[in-house]
Ligand SMILES: Nc1ncnc2c1ncn2[C@@H]1O[C@H](COP(=O)(O)OP(=O)(O)O)[C@@H](O)[C@H]1O
Ligand SMILES: [Mg+2]
């Protein structure tokens with residue numbers, strides 16, 4: 001099987017890295033001067049070049065013929081590193097090897113001198129996943145680093161690294177890559193692979209990949225497999241998924257009632273050619289996962305452990321409300337313009353913050369709306385206007401109007417009640433100030449209506 005595009009085009013030299021120019025400069029010059037740190041942290045979004053840079057560091061410091069801090073790519077050591085067969089480069093995925101034993105093994109390994117190279121290099125991917133004990137063990141190694149060793153910690157979640165570790169390392173922050181740079185890179189890959197393309201289509205891929213080069217190359221690969229010219233239409237069809245991180249960000253926007261950003265993001269997705277319906281169903285299922293995680297006693301039996309599920313602070317009520325909105329909008333999108341349906345759902349998140357027992361609020365809102373609407377349709381306007389002035393209270397199964405007595409004739413009350421069985425009237429006995437206020441309003445209305453020739 002031929003190598004996938006992201007693997008095939010992993011930069012082999014610093015000069016091939018797209019973006020991150022300052023970081024590359026710092027690394028190259030410190031390697032050239034032989035003055036590099038014992039510990040590095042490479043932090044940044046996924047698919048932006050952390051592992052790539054970590055391996056380039058390993059290569060550059062072990063290369064037999066380096067030039068200005070750049071590996072030659074042809075010597076024995078460079079070749080072995082590219083083939084992942086270099087004994088002095090140890091890569092550990094902390095997401096699956098997060099315990100103390102794994103770190104202990106590293107500590108022990110670090111005591112031996114390099115076998116073939118000049119330095120032993122340990123790359124810890126997703127370093128934020130290490131356990132506390134593992135971090136402590138690692139800290140000891142970083143405090144008294146064995147000679148000729150180098151630790152490189154890669155992470156997408158820098159804030160989760162303990163300060164004690166952070167302060168021992170040189171920190172380098174990678175950022176999302178600019179779409180323009182991604183599109184240029186895609187263009188050069190297309191030319192090398194003899195893939196026929198429209199420039200616009202490449203830009204569209206770049207926009208959709210959220211600043212990550214790996215995603216961009218994967219999408220390019222996916223669309224190029226068809227073996228036809230890559231056009232905007234083809235890309236549009238192929239772009240059916242939105243990254244999980246982007247979906248989660250969107251959920252955070254909804255939960256914080258950040259309507260502006262959520263609508264902007266929705267329109268960006270739309271413009272970038274994502275299939276919005278597909279995005280919306282993915283959104284729904286991720287909210288559902290969050291709910292499951294909150295509700296289950298042992299969620300790990302059903303769901304993959306994920307720090308997002310553990311650490312978000314969206315209240316259950318808010319999640320339930322959001323799920324309901326998403327669900328409704330999905331149904332609505334079948335019949336009306338999906339973009340409009342989704343935007344309406346986003347607007348409704350404005351009240352997320354005010355939600356007390358949200359399950360009640362939803363029912364109340366719908367009860368309120370439909371009974372009042374029914375009344376407005378079935379009563380003479382004057383009578384309805386009067387009724388609207390009356391203090392009312394809604395619960396999921398009824399609506400109660402509080403009267404002072406004498407506002408409506410018995411006939412009117414029966415007429416109103418006949419419109420919906422959930423309607424009740426009660427006479428208020430206390431609360432004089434309220435009585436006072438309502439009386440005044442009523443009097444004003446009656447006078448106004450009488451002057452129009454209407455008698456109740
Ligand atoms: N800055 C970059 N320049 C060029 N290619 C990149 C860059 N970042 C990522 N890539 C491409 O994406 C692939 C995966 O990148 P990687 O370094 O493993 O990402 P990360 O470790 O940040 O998730 C690489 O093999 C390469 O093809
Ligand atoms: Mg990586």
Ligand SMILES: [Zn+2]
Pocket residue numbers: 062063064065066071072073074075076077078079
């Ligand atoms: Zn070399």
